[in-house]
Amino acid sequence: MPTSRRDFLKTSVLASSLLFVPKFLHALDAQGVQQLRNSNGKRLVVVQLGGGNDGLNMVVPFRNDLYYKARPTLGLKEQSGLLTLDKDLAFNPHMTQLKGLYDQGLVGVLNSVGYPNPDRSHFRSMDIWQSGSASDQYVTTGWLGRYLDSNCPGCQMPYNGLEVDDTLSLAMKGELRKGLALKNPEKFHQVTQNRFIKQVSGEKAGGSGSELDYLYKTLAETASSADYLYQTSKVYKSAITYPNTDFGKNLKTTAELINSGIESRVFYVSLTGFDTHVRQQEQQGKLLGDLSGGLGAFVEDLQKSGQLNDTLILVFSEFGRRVTQNASNGTDHGTANNVLLLGGGLRQKGILNDAPDLLNLDQGDLKYQLDFRSVYATVLRDWLGADDRAILGSEFSRLPGLV
Structure with missing residues (x-):
């Protein structure tokens, strides 16, 4: 072994973020790439709003007096520029691009989405949403990870899920x-060009099945995967103007990966900062503007x-906010919340269920x-053609005719 044990340990630290790479994700030959580009498989892009976004000030029940009674200064009034939808609901004034997509029939809004016995801890509730578990279950795998585990359509092709971030979520x-x-593919490729990683990834496993052999094999496959992603992503460079934010840049990277022909079935992107206990209107308004602008550019790119x-x-x-505003002109941790669905394959669009019932609350x-x-x-x-019951561990009523 040409490297010393000390260099090996250094390499292990440098490579620690890469050890989640699955063994089957190899660089593809030209024939494989062409097969992927010809695939008509559907894909899912998950956008996580971290911190607990206030759904009532994102999708506003602007004709409900109880909303304004609970939020005398925080409630958004129609004259403030609300973007009216259907069923006496409206988007936050900062969501102009999303309103445009809604008007095109590309958006579905689900109200009051949650789960029994809700948990108001950021970490625990996020784990519940990411794992797809009940509030009294502790699961160490994510719902999308279990989808990748399953014999899903397209599994015979080299594919995987990509999270455009520095770390991998439980989901x-x-x-x-x-x-x-x-x-992004270029930076990921640069990491694998580190001389220690290149040296170790070039080592041949001894066949003993040891942890050292596993590291060699994993690093070799990581370097191969990074090279494939980097080379293939050069096929398409977006000409669409995205917001100059981390979220906008991550969505641009996602669009370039999709449009380059990389046939990942699942993509994951996050926007954080929604824990609005204080001065919510300014903070949430900016974030919803970032969300709207980023998704507007992303959808245009894919169109x-x-x-x-x-x-x-x-x-x-991970959860919504309390119905009543607090003393700091913000809102505290709540429960049920909105889920947005966007895409050209939605069969049902607009407001998909009843507005939140502000007369019938739980504490x-x-x-x-x-x-x-x-x-x-x-x-x-x-949408993905998978066995939902096996992946979620139980049967849940599906929303008929949605996608």
Whole structure:
């Protein structure tokens, strides 16, 4: 072994973020790439709003007096520029691009999505949403990771899930297969060009099945995968103007990966900062503007490349906020919330269920009317063609005719 044990340990630290790479994700030959580009498989893009987005000030019940009674200064009034939808609901004034997509029939809004016995901890509730578990279950795999584990359509082709971030979320971790986290293909490729990683990844495994052999093999496959992603992503460079934010840049990277022909079935992107206990209007308004502008550019990019009809975008947050504003002109941790669906393949659009019932609350919080796992079951079975019951561990009512 040409490297010293000390250099090996250094390499292990440098490579620690790469060890979630599944063994079957190899660089493809030209024939494989062409097969992938000709695939008509559908894909899912999940957008996570971290911090607990206030759904009542994103999708505003502007004709409900109880809303304004609970939020005398925080409630958004119609004259403030609300973007009216259907069923006496309106988008936040900062969501102009999303309103445009709604008017094109590309958006579906689900109200009061949650789960029984809700947890108001950011970390625990996010784990519940990412794992697809009940509130009293502790699961170490994610719903999308278990999808990657399953014998899903297209599994005979080299594919995986990609998270455009520095770290991999629980949602993308399965028992056998895990998604790959990368900020962008070029930087990921640069990491694998580190001389220690290149040297170790070039080592041949001794066949003993040791942890050292596993590291050699994993690093070699990681370097191969990074090279494939980097080379293939050069095929398409977006000409669409995205917001100059991390979220906008991550969506641009996602669009370039999709439009380059990389046939990942699942993509994962996050926008954080929604824990609005203080001065919510300014903070949330900016974030919703970032969300709207980023998704507006992303959808335009996929429309121009002809990829939108095969792409479903799911936007969620770990919980909503309390109905009543607090003393700091913000809102505290709540329960049920909105889920947005976007795409060219939506068969039902607009407001998809009843507005939140502000007269029938649970200790000041919204009661959920739709279990989030019913949304997952619908996406898994009707969009991705997977066995939702096996992946979620139980059967949940699907939303008929949605996708």
